[in-house]
Amino acid sequence: MKVSATATTDRLDVEAAVRTRYSGAARARDGELCCPTSYAPQLLEVIPEEVIARDYGCGNPSEHVRAGETVLDLGSGSGKICFIASQVVGPHGRVIGVDVNDEMLDLARRSAPEVARKIGYANVSFRKGRIQDLALDVERLDAYLEARPIRSAAEVERLDAETARLRAEHPLVASDSIDVVVSNCVLNLVRADDKSRLFAEIARVLRRSGRAVISDIVADEDVPHHLQRDPELWSGCVSGALREDRFLQAFEEAGLYGVTLARRAEHPWRTVEGIEFRSVTVVAYKGKQGPCFDHKQAVIYRGPFREVTDDDGHVLRRGVRTAVCEKTFRIFAREPYRSHVDLVEPRTPVAASEARPFPCGKGAATRHPRETRAAAVCPSDAGCC
Numbered sequence: 001m002k003v004s005a006t007a008t009t010d011r012l013d014v015e016a017a018v019r020t021r022y023s024g025a026a027r028a029r030d031g032e033l034c035c036p037t038s039y040a041p042q043l044l045e046v047i048p049e050e051v052i053a054r055d056y057g058c059g060n061p062s063e064h065v066r067a068g069e070t071v072l073d074l075g076s077g078s079g080k081i082c083f084i085a086s087q088v089v090g091p092h093g094r095v096i097g098v099d100v101n102d103e104m105l106d107l108a109r110r111s112a113p114e115v116a117r118k119i120g121y122a123n124v125s126f127r128k129g130r131i132q133d134l135a136l137d138v139e140r141l142d143a144y145l146e147a148r149p150i151r152s153a154a155e156v157e158r159l160d161a162e163t164a165r166l167r168a169e170h171p172l173v174a175s176d177s178i179d180v181v182v183s184n185c186v187l188n189l190v191r192a193d194d195k196s197r198l199f200a201e202i203a204r205v206l207r208r209s210g211r212a213v214i215s216d217i218v219a220d221e222d223v224p225h226h227l228q229r230d231p232e233l234w235s236g237c238v239s240g241a242l243r244e245d246r247f248l249q250a251f252e253e254a255g256l257y258g259v260t261l262a263r264r265a266e267h268p269w270r271t272v273e274g275i276e277f278r279s280v281t282v283v284a285y286k287g288k289q290g291p292c293f294d295h296k297q298a299v300i301y302r303g304p305f306r307e308v309t310d311d312d313g314h315v316l317r318r319g320v321r322t323a324v325c326e327k328t329f330r331i332f333a334r335e336p337y338r339s340h341v342d343l344v345e346p347r348t349p350v351a352a353s354e355a356r357p358f359p360c361g362k363g364a365a366t367r368h369p370r371e372t373r374a375a376a377v378c379p380s381d382a383g384c385c
Contacts, residue, residue: 075184
């Protein structure tokens with residue numbers, strides 16, 4: 001795809017505006033960069049005041065983190081969410097912050113030893129990278145360029161080869177290595193042409209059954225082009241905001257499932273030219289990839305709706321034993337579905353070698369009760385009824 005000069009200029013303007021504003025925000029607080037958000041006071045006590053003062057977010061994705069997990073924070077900034085998450089995951093968990101801004105990384109890194117001393121363990125690290133390219137370790141690339149400056153077109157080809165090698169052999173974040181990807185008001189700072197790659201990277205680094213918990217700013221209408229060309233509004237978390245439904249759709253298009261609005265601000269954070277910009281927190285899961293095989297399992301949707309359709313096209317009717325594949329059955333056994341369905345195993349288990357392909361996405365199919373496990377029957381003379 002050929003990139004026009006205008007697109008290239010727009011890219012440079014956007015990235016330069018974000019870099020300049022957040023470099024300044026690392027040195028002195030910028031009150032225009034954040035929405036009011038509450039955090040557990042006891043988790044803030046160990047964090048340096050400088051970190052808290054330089055934090056710019058619109059939600060609290062750390063609420064969805066659990067003990068022992070490996071957490072990746074995209075656009076970690078001053079490190080506040082990382083330091084909160086480090087206390088939640090505990091000494092057996094791990095937290096990785098990724099940011100490309102040198103001033104923010106410096107603040108987070110010099111604060112990490114103080115937090116570790118106060119909580120009694122060190123489980124946080126900060127890495128330099130662009131969140132839409134989590135395979136490229138920017139500090140390794142910087143070191144390479146410092147040792148081998150680019151002075152000719154031939155050396156550009158050498159740089160391309162080295163960049164590919166770094167992604168393959170020394171990825172910043174490895175595939176299938178993260179339990180929870182979190183982010184707090186950063187995805188909107190990525191230019192529009194890179195957003196699909198950003199969501200794909202989130203899906204790549206998540207482990208199977210991992211989840212993304214993203215707090216960000218969304219718009220109730222498409223942001224017009226003249227606002228998208230305003231560097232001040234870009235760096236202020238406005239121009240790059242996706243329309244709310246398209247924000248949710250982006251998770252689905254990246255191959256994630258169970259996309260849920262965990263939090264949606266009732267009132268807008270800002271209104272610009274009649275367009276409302278508000279904070280949301282979205283949870284989405286990884287794990288529906290792979291083939292579908294029939295193990296004669298079913299789920300019973302409990303309600304309250306008469307009928308719903310899941311992401312793969314299964315039509316679930318209230319109270320009906322809906323046939324699903326073994327993969328979907330396992331997915332429905334976890335959040336966010338578990339509280340909405342009953343799981344029905346087959347009367348006779350099906351061996352993996354005997355399971356046939358299952359046509360997921362073909363609408364509704366039911367299981368006969370005689371196919372599925374029945375409750376134990378009490379003999380009439382046993383006196384149990």
